[in-house]
Amino acid sequence: MSRTVKLAVIPGDGIGPEVVSEAVKVLEAVTAGTDVSFERTTFSLGAQRYLETGDVLTEEDLEAIASHDAILLGAVGGAPGDPRLAGANIERGLLLKLRFSLDHYVNLRPTRIYPGVPSPLADAGDVDFVVVREGTEGPYVGNGGSIRTGTPHEVANEVSVNTAYGVERVVRYAFAAARSRHGRLTLVHKTNVLTFAGSLWKRIVDEVAIEFPDVTVDYLHVDAATIFFVTNPGRFDVLVTDNLFGDILTDLAGAISGGIGLAASGNINPDGTSPSMFEPVHGSAPDIAGTQKADPTAAILSVALLLDHLGLADAAASVTRAVTEDIATRTGTPRRTAEIGDAIVAALSLPSAHAPKDLS
Ligand SMILES: NC(=O)C1=CN([C@@H]2O[C@H](COP(=O)(O)OP(=O)(O)OC[C@H]3O[C@@H](n4cnc5c(N)ncnc54)[C@H](O)[C@@H]3O)[C@@H](O)[C@H]2O)C=CC1
Ligand SMILES: CC(C)CC(=O)C(=O)O
Numbered sequence: 001m002s003r004t005v006k007l008a009v010i011p012g013d014g015i016g017p018e019v020v021s022e023a024v025k026v027l028e029a030v031t032a033g034t035d036v037s038f039e040r041t042t043f044s045l046g047a048q049r050y051l052e053t054g055d056v057l058t059e060e061d062l063e064a065i066a067s068h069d070a071i072l073l074g075a076v077g078g079a080p081g082d083p084r085l086a087g088a089n090i091e092r093g094l095l096l097k098l099r100f101s102l103d104h105y106v107n108l109r110p111t112r113i114y115p116g117v118p119s120p121l122a123d124a125g126d127v128d129f130v131v132v133r134e135g136t137e138g139p140y141v142g143n144g145g146s147i148r149t150g151t152p153h154e155v156a157n158e159v160s161v162n163t164a165y166g167v168e169r170v171v172r173y174a175f176a177a178a179r180s181r182h183g184r185l186t187l188v189h190k191t192n193v194l195t196f197a198g199s200l201w202k203r204i205v206d207e208v209a210i211e212f213p214d215v216t217v218d219y220l221h222v223d224a225a226t227i228f229f230v231t232n233p234g235r236f237d238v239l240v241t242d243n244l245f246g247d248i249l250t251d252l253a254g255a256i257s258g259g260i261g262l263a264a265s266g267n268i269n270p271d272g273t274s275p276s277m278f279e280p281v282h283g284s285a286p287d288i289a290g291t292q293k294a295d296p297t298a299a300i301l302s303v304a305l306l307l308d309h310l311g312l313a314d315a316a317a318s319v320t321r322a323v324t325e326d327i328a329t330r331t332g333t334p335r336r337t338a339e340i341g342d343a344i345v346a347a348l349s350l351p352s353a354h355a356p357k358d359l360s
């Protein structure tokens with residue numbers, strides 16, 4: 001029976017449209033001739049749209065996006081410090097609004113070091129872990145304020161919100177992920193100083209652990225975790241952490257595993273009450289936008305996560321395998337964004353020399 005998937009596509013700003021166009025190319029190629037087709041609707045959202053219309057994300061946009069089966073996003077946001085965007089807050093008003101409104105409480109960020117990848121840790125052994133970052137709470141909720149006294153005594157607060165409900169559901173997801181992988185879960189926080197939030201996270205992990213006796217649980221303060229990301233990343237299987245720590249750790253994870261241009265992510269609504277959203281970990285990279293220097297691999301691997309999420313495991317594995325093939329044959333000679341996309345499309349039809357790995 002044929003299946004049509006309604007896909008909302010948000011290319012966004014900077015390199016977003018460049019990498020999304022390669023991701024869509026791969027999506028089309030991997031599903032060509034199968035009984036699955038993607039009906040795409042492109043939403044023009046981001047800094048550019050704001051500059052042109054003054055809108056960041058209207059209720060109509062949100063409603064229309066929510067009526068799709070899944071979302072593919074490039075990146076949004078302008079050059080940091082662009083005065084024309086001062087009042088817009090694209091990141092909160094668009095990206096975080098989508099994540100919060102669509103209840104993407106799991107921000108799934110897999111990391112692995114692909115064979116042949118130019119990484120400072122290429123010889124670190126088998127590096128293959130998943131960061132489960134909480135996606136709807138923490139310091140990103142916008143709970144804060146400032147007292148602008150116009151004097152040196154100005155005060156600004158940004159409060160981290162952690163609810164037992166929100167922490168428990170993401171912790172439960174992380175335990176289940178660890179059970180389906182190598183059975184090791186690491187909680188990352190800063191319980192020694194962030195004692196209120198930290199003790200909530202620790203207590204909930206301890207409570208949920210009772211239901212997962214086959215999962216071993218470890219704890220690291222976030223500063224120590226950054227050490228082990230570099231010195232012994234092979235120790236990690238699944239990590240669970242809050243929104244801010246997860247954001248920072250996953251840029252580091254990208255850097256140690258071959259570059260931010262390879263790091264994919266899924267903003268997952270595990271309950272299926274709204275569409276999940278797939279995007280590279282990186283931002284809009286204004287410094288290289290429009291130059292075809294961006295690596296579209298992260299966006300393409302985000303398509304693999306999307307396919308997996310939709311239950312299209314074979315197509316997901318084909319994309320991962322093609323990316324693995326392409327990475328293994330990279331020579332270090334720079335290629336244009338579209339050339340990398342074309343090479344990955346070509347690799348879709350090659351017999352594999354490298355076993356695909358599950359990215360979930
Ligand atoms: N999910 C999203 O939409 C995100 C949006 N942003 C926004 O993006 C804008 C730029 O943020 P930055 O902090 O500069 O982070 P960024 O991730 O855009 O760029 C950091 C560095 O990585 C490089 N880079 C990023 N993606 C690359 C790729 N695919 N290939 C090769 N090099 C790549 C950039 O050239 C830059 O030197 C800001 O407005 C920020 O708020 C940042 C992170 C995520
Ligand atoms: C606006 C930010 C929360 C985006 C970001 O850096 C991320 O999700 O990794």
Ligand SMILES: [Mg+2]
Nearest residue numbers: 247248251281
């Ligand atoms: Mg980030």
